């Protein structure tokens with residue numbers, strides 16, 4: 001558990017900027033690992049720097065006061081985060097010799113960025129998989145210079161400013177004695193190389209924007225929003241650095257009949273009263289083609305038929321599948337509204353056989369309760 005920053009610097013919560021700075025100077029002098037005899041100097045010094053980093057910055061201090069350490073942690077959702085910076089005058093030097101935060105590092109060639117492309121497929125393609133050709137733009141190695149960034153016949157040369165090291169070292173006198181300060185070479189931006197005749201095609205970057213087409217194998221069982229990673233098919237890296245990845249984002253078109261719930265396919269069908277009362281054999285669509293479904297006599301609205309194995313293949317994280325879900329057929333019995341004269345007469349005859357009156361339903365499980373049971377996995 002990190003100590004309270006005010007305690008670390010030994011100042012009250014209402015300390016002024018000057019007080020904080022004074023306290024920091026004093027402690028920094030005492031605990032600087034290069035000069036301190038304290039056994040835990042390095043840890044203390046780090047803690048002191050961290051505390052000062054936050055409390056010396058009005059914004060960060062305000063967030064710290066309000067939200068505690070979470071308010072100033074990088075990636076905590078509060079903008080800013082703890083970067084090193086905002087330091088004044090002499091204190092910058094600490095970081096060049098200590099803990100690396102401000103240490104100039106020779107910057108290698110940058111790896112390529114990832115690319116993200118959305119592709120739209122049909123419901124059936126999501127079920128069975130498909131090979132899709134996708135078209136997108138990415139950075140590729142410049143054909144004119146082969147990625148060196150230098151015009152053909154020339155080559156980049158060692159940076160004269162930093163002699164190829166990518167960093168500039170300066171010795172400064174401070175109250176702690178001579179300290180070496182390193183910074184990124186401004187001439188070559190840390191690359192250690194300069195390019196006297198940049199390639200005219202790519203302007204010296206060694207990379208070129210290209211429209212590309214790529215054939216992508218989409219496995220069976222993918223769902224809306226899934227991202228398929230294709231390694232190395234993103235932007236090319238600078239001067240031989242690794243390529244970024246391509247992410248193909250799946251978008252699935254809505255189907256005319258089918259809906260999807262996890263790996264099950266849902267189909268709603270409507271039966272007329274005669275079919276429901278007498279039973280029937282009906283033809284219904286599945287993703288594998290039409291099949292015959294037997295409707296038993298006395299089928300009610302809300303009845304669900306399960307066609308095993310007619311659902312979506314279960315996609316595993318390695319891209320293979322194991323088994324398939326089911327197709328669920330939901331029945332709705334339709335009461336006719338526009339009866340022909342003949343139908344009307346027949347219904348009237350029928351009505352006499354049933355007798356009149358209303359039968360109150362017992363306080364049992366109605367249609368909606370059964371639906372809820374079903375969605376919670378308990379099939380009626």
Ligand SMILES: [Zn+2]
Pocket residue numbers: 142143144145146147148149150199200201202203204205206207
């Ligand atoms: Zn080029």
Ligand SMILES: [Zn+2]
Pocket residue numbers: 159160161162163164165166167185186187188189190191192193
């Ligand atoms: Zn340089």
